[in-house]
Amino acid sequence: MKVSVAVNGAARTDEVEPRLLLVHYLRDVVGLTGTNIGCDTSSCGACTVHVDGESVKSCTMLAVQADGAEITTIEGLASGGELHPMQEAFRQHHGLQCGYCTPGMVMAATSLLAENPSPTEAEVREGLEGNLCRCTGYHNIVKAVLAAAGAGR
Amino acid sequence: MIPASFDYVRASTADEAVQRLSEAGEDAKLLAGGHSLLPLMRLRMATPSLLVDIGGMRDLSYVKDGGDSLAIGALTRHGELARNELARREAPLLAHVAGQVGDPQVRHRGTIGGSIAHGDPASDLPAACLALGASFVTASPRGEQTRSADEFFTGFLETALAPxxxxxxxxxxxxxxxxxxxxxxxxxxxxxxxxxxxxxxxxSTRIGLVNMGATPLRATAAEDALAGGASPAEASSRAGDGLAPPSDLSASAEYRRHLARVLVRRALEEAVAG
Structure with missing residues (x-):
């Protein structure tokens, strides 16, 4: 089955098995390994990417379902050697400990701000409920997202 | 965890989709947002031979004013329904419940039609549809049909939908x-x-229950008590009557019956106060 997508702005077409999951397509076919696989059961959000601008768990979507879509992964956020403001905010506020959940957290957080540019702290926590940090480093993650929202105001 | 192999086709109209299903027999499944079906397929608890992808039918994603009722396209995603102004005004319970399903990523993909057709007793939207007395319009090679939510959920993950x-x-x-x-x-x-x-x-009061039996269902004993003039406290004490909730890792059946009584009382108090 042919799938044509734009990944981080680059159009490409690949022949894939229908059962290939989007996360495996991104990691194994496209070669972008920044998107992590965590729980494998649609729970943890480590595999979060954007499909047409919205956060999606790429372990719960077939690559063929993304046909015609624009996909953004963590590798697509920085531009011209400059970190995306959300990445910069995670760095400034130490919004990570082991770092495993970070790509998914950053992608979920940027999608959240696209829908709600000025969230309250409670809205940030609610907006990230699909992402688990097993280091329990939520405090600084929430601080980072609020800082990124403030920077974008 | 990777699903078993299957064939895959895309359908762009409901007629085309049901035609494909009709040709393929009972082993074919529709794929909308995939957030109920794909997790089951990854666990190999579902192994359809053919997936008919209807996710591209954006013309079935809508909320329209249908006079006395609100008409919601089956492919409307939870997030879209939760944010829709017309739905928030005319069916606030449904819009609110759509915003409580899963998490933001799930709500970006999951559809109301998919959730209802899956018929999971643990899902939120079927219970809301039961409480609201919703009805479901279907297409098949035999034409259009409308069923009430009350006659739709027939068994564990089973509905009145023909293959x-x-x-x-x-x-x-x-x-x-x-x-x-x-x-x-x-x-x-x-x-x-x-x-x-x-x-x-x-x-009158209608009460839909999540995870209190093999199907999404209504708390009929509590509803009948209310209709007979019982107080919220008396009626809610009947919330688990006649039901056989599951026992699993999260809770025993007895604990679920307890929760049903407490939550129905809270719901009655909130609705009366509101």
Whole structure:
């Protein structure tokens, strides 16, 4: 089955098995390994990417379902050697400990701000409920997202 | 965890989709957002031979004013329904419940039609549809059919849908939920409800229950008690009567019956106060 997508702005077409999951397509076919696989059961959000601008768990979507879509992964956020403001905010506020959940957290957080540019702290926590940090480093993650929202105001 | 192999086709109209289903027989499944079906396929608890992808039918994603009722396209995603102004005004219980399903990523992909057709007793939207007295419009090679939510859920993950039938629209009476409440009890934010209660009140009271049996169902004993003039406290004490909730890792059947009583009381108090 042919799938044509734009990944981080680059159009490409690949022949894939229908059962290939989007996360495996991104990691194994496209070669972008920044998107992590965590729980494998649609729970943890480590595999979060954007499909047409919205956060999606790429372990719960077939690559063929993304046909015609624009996909953004963590590798697509920085531009011209400059970190995306959300990445910069995670760095400034130490919004990570082991770092495993970070790509998914950053992608979920940027999608959240696209829908709600000025969230309250409670809205940030609610907006990230699909992402688990097993280091329990939520405090600084929430601080980072609020800082990124403030920077974008 | 990778699903077993299957064939895959895309359909761009409901007619085309049901035609494909009809040719393929009972082993074919429709794929909308995939957030109920794909997890089951990854666990190999579902192994369809053919997936008919209807996710591209954006013309079945809508919320329309249908006079006395609100008409919602089956492919409307939870997030779209939760944010839709017309739905928030005319069916606030349903819009609220759509915003409580899973987490933001799930709500970006999951569809109301998919959730209802899956018929999971642990899902939130079927209980809300029962409370609101919703009806479901389907397409099949035999034409269009409308069924009430009350006659739709027939067994565990089983519905009245024929193998070649597709849910196309959900209709919700506008007057059903003049006051309402949704109570979802779970251990972690994104989890399914251990028990949930969707309550709609306009003169009479209808109560949909999440995870209190093999299907999404109504708390008929509590509803009957209310209709007979019982107080919220008396009626809610009947919330688990006649039901056989599951025992699993999250909760025993007895604990679920306890939760149903507590949550129905909270829902009644909130709806009466509101």
């Amino acid at each position: 070649d039938e597709m849910l196309v629209e959900i209709r919700v009476p506008k007057s059903a939920g003049a006051t309402w409440s949704f109570q979802k009890f779970n251990r972690r934010a994104q989890d399914w409800a251990i028990v949930g209660v969707a309550l709609a009140r306009n003169g």
